[in-house]
Amino acid sequence: MEYADVVRTTFAARDFTDESLDDDVLYRILDLARFAPSGGNRQPWKVVVLKDAEKRKRVAELSVPTFRRYLAQRFAGENPWNTIEPTKLSDEQIAEGPDPSGYLQSMLDAPAVLMVFVDLRLVASFDSDLPRVGVISGASVYPFVWNILLAARDLGYGGTITTFPAGAEAEVQELFGMPPYMAAAALVPLGRPAKQLTKLKRNAVEELATIDRADGAPLASRPTPR
Ligand SMILES: Cc1cc2nc3c(=O)[nH]c(=O)nc-3n(C[C@H](O)[C@H](O)[C@H](O)COP(=O)(O)O)c2cc1C
Structure with missing residues (x-):
C-alpha cells in the first residue's frame, strides 16, 4: 500500500474475524515496527506475545477497575482519568457504572495480543521534575506501538x-515476570x-x-506571499 x-x-x-494471526506475520510486523525512533535510540521497548489463555483472562480481570472508572466518567460527561480536572464521581457511583468485563475479555480474545513494556531505566524523562503528569517518557515507546499498527495495516491486519x-501495573509486571522499572505501556489486540x-x-x-x-493564525494551505 501507499x-x-x-x-x-x-x-x-x-x-476481528476468526482468522489466526501467525507468528511469522507477527514477526514481520515487529520487524517493521522496530524502526521507530526513541530518545537517544535506546529502543526501550519489550514485547510479550500473550498466548496463554489464562494469562489473557487475568489481564482482563486486572483491568476491570481502571476501565470501570473510565466508562463511569465517560457516561457522566467527564474526560476520564485526566490529571487536570479530578473526577466528581464517588467510589459508589463508579462501582455502579457499566461492567467492562465483556469488552475487556473481547479485546483479550483477539487472534493475537501484544503487551508492550518500556524500560524506564533507558528513558530520558525530561519532564520528570515538572509539576504535571509526565508525557515525554511515552514518546520513546508509542512511535513503536503505532508502527505496529501501521505495519499490521499494510499487511491487511488491524488492531488498537x-x-x-497500566492501572494494575504491579500485578501485570508480576504476571509477566517484568521488574518494576518496566512500565506497562500498551496492550495491542491484533487480527x-x-x-x-x-x-x-x-x-x-x-x-x-x-x-x-x-x-x-491557523496554518492554512495557501500560496506563500512573495
Ligand atoms: C493512548 C491510547 C490509548 C487508547 N486506549 C484505548 C482503550 O483502552 N480501549 C480502546 O478500545 N481504544 C483505545 N484507544 C484507541 C482510540 O480510542 C482510537 O485510537 C481513537 O478513538 C481513534 O479511533 P479510529 O482510528 O478508529 O478513528 C487508545 C488510543 C490511544 C492512542
Missing part, C-alpha cells in the same frame, strides 16, 4: 492501542478486522496548528 493510504486508514480495529492494564474503515474522523490541519502563538 504510505498515505496506510496512515489515512489505520483505524482502531476491535472486532489500549492502555488499560484481521471484521470491517475495514476507510474514512477516519480527524480534525483539519487548520484546527490543530497555529502560527507563532496559541491564538495565532
Whole structure:
C-alpha cells in the first residue's frame, strides 16, 4: 500500500474475524515496527506475545477497575482519568457504572495480543521534575506501538492501542515476570478486522496548528506571499 493510504486508514480495529494471526506475520510486523525512533535510540521497548489463555483472562480481570472508572466518567460527561480536572464521581457511583468485563475479555480474545513494556531505566524523562503528569517518557515507546499498527495495516491486519492494564501495573509486571522499572505501556489486540474503515474522523490541519502563538493564525494551505 501507499504510505498515505496506510496512515489515512489505520483505524482502531476491535472486532476481528476468526482468522489466526501467525507468528511469522507477527514477526514481520515487529520487524517493521522496530524502526521507530526513541530518545537517544535506546529502543526501550519489550514485547510479550500473550498466548496463554489464562494469562489473557487475568489481564482482563486486572483491568476491570481502571476501565470501570473510565466508562463511569465517560457516561457522566467527564474526560476520564485526566490529571487536570479530578473526577466528581464517588467510589459508589463508579462501582455502579457499566461492567467492562465483556469488552475487556473481547479485546483479550483477539487472534493475537501484544503487551508492550518500556524500560524506564533507558528513558530520558525530561519532564520528570515538572509539576504535571509526565508525557515525554511515552514518546520513546508509542512511535513503536503505532508502527505496529501501521505495519499490521499494510499487511491487511488491524488492531488498537489500549492502555488499560497500566492501572494494575504491579500485578501485570508480576504476571509477566517484568521488574518494576518496566512500565506497562500498551496492550495491542491484533487480527484481521471484521470491517475495514476507510474514512477516519480527524480534525483539519487548520484546527490543530497555529502560527507563532496559541491564538495565532491557523496554518492554512495557501500560496506563500512573495
Ligand atoms: C493512548 C491510547 C490509548 C487508547 N486506549 C484505548 C482503550 O483502552 N480501549 C480502546 O478500545 N481504544 C483505545 N484507544 C484507541 C482510540 O480510542 C482510537 O485510537 C481513537 O478513538 C481513534 O479511533 P479510529 O482510528 O478508529 O478513528 C487508545 C488510543 C490511544 C492512542
